[in-house]
Amino acid sequence: MPSVASKGPLAGILFEMRTWVRCMLPYTPYVAPFYPTPDAVISRVLDLTATGPGDVLYDLGCGDGRVLLAAARRGARCVGYELDPQLAADAEAAASAAGLAARVRVVRADAAAADVREATVIALYLSDHGNSRLLRAVQSSLRPGTRVASFYFPVALPGWSEALLKADRTDGLAVYVYKAP
Numbered sequence: 001m002p003s004v005a006s007k008g009p010l011a012g013i014l015f016e017m018r019t020w021v022r023c024m025l026p027y028t029p030y031v032a033p034f035y036p037t038p039d040a041v042i043s044r045v046l047d048l049t050a051t052g053p054g055d056v057l058y059d060l061g062c063g064d065g066r067v068l069l070a071a072a073r074r075g076a077r078c079v080g081y082e083l084d085p086q087l088a089a090d091a092e093a094a095a096s097a098a099g100l101a102a103r104v105r106v107v108r109a110d111a112a113a114a115d116v117r118e119a120t121v122i123a124l125y126l127s128d129h130g131n132s133r134l135l136r137a138v139q140s141s142l143r144p145g146t147r148v149a150s151f152y153f154p155v156a157l158p159g160w161s162e163a164l165l166k167a168d169r170t171d172g173l174a175v176y177v178y179k180a181p
């Protein structure tokens with residue numbers, strides 16, 4: 001199946017619009033549309049969380065896999081959860097094309113079902129509601145001390161504001177880094 005990116009800019013915009021609409025449907029499991037993190041912000045997320053060899057990074061809602069690939073290039077093992085089959089396929093194909101398939105696993109499923117006990121770093125770019133819903137859902141397997149980075153949206157759950165390590169607002173684009181309580 002051709003990737004979203006290969007279909008051209010107009011198809012890309014229409015695809016993104018479709019992902020916005022499905023987030024508004026009642027009872028949808030989707031907690032965020034597809035909107036990829038800019039490359040400069042991905043580097044910042046990985047720098048701020050000191051992601052490197054020995055880390056296991058989970059991206060809950062991994063989109064086309066760009067955060068996974070960047071972390072794998074730094075030597076981390078990566079797991080991405082993605083509900084959208086097209087995006088999950090794009091992420092898998094991108095990992096294979098980059099020769100990183102051995103370090104990147106993509107799960108086509110609701111990230112609310114993720115078991116994150118092996119994660120040392122969790123990357124999020126979702127929504128206020130998405131952060132709350134998914135972090136609450138994975139809480140039983142989330143190890144205290146896991147580094148959690150959220151682009152744009154802070155975590156609004158009880159106990160998390162005290163767990164904030166850094167709020168980096170370079171270029172006006174906020175990245176919040178927590179040590180999971």
Ligand SMILES: C[S@@+](CC[C@H](N)C(=O)[O-])C[C@H]1O[C@@H](n2cnc3c(N)ncnc32)[C@H](O)[C@@H]1O
Pocket residue numbers: 019029030031032033034035036037059060061062063064065066067081082083084087109110111112124125126
């Ligand atoms: C804003 S995009 C971020 C993509 C990627 N993490 C990045 O930073 O480039 C959010 C992604 O989360 C996915 N998503 C939303 N709800 C989800 C859920 N419950 N489980 C898995 N993926 C989900 C969407 O399909 C979308 O690809």
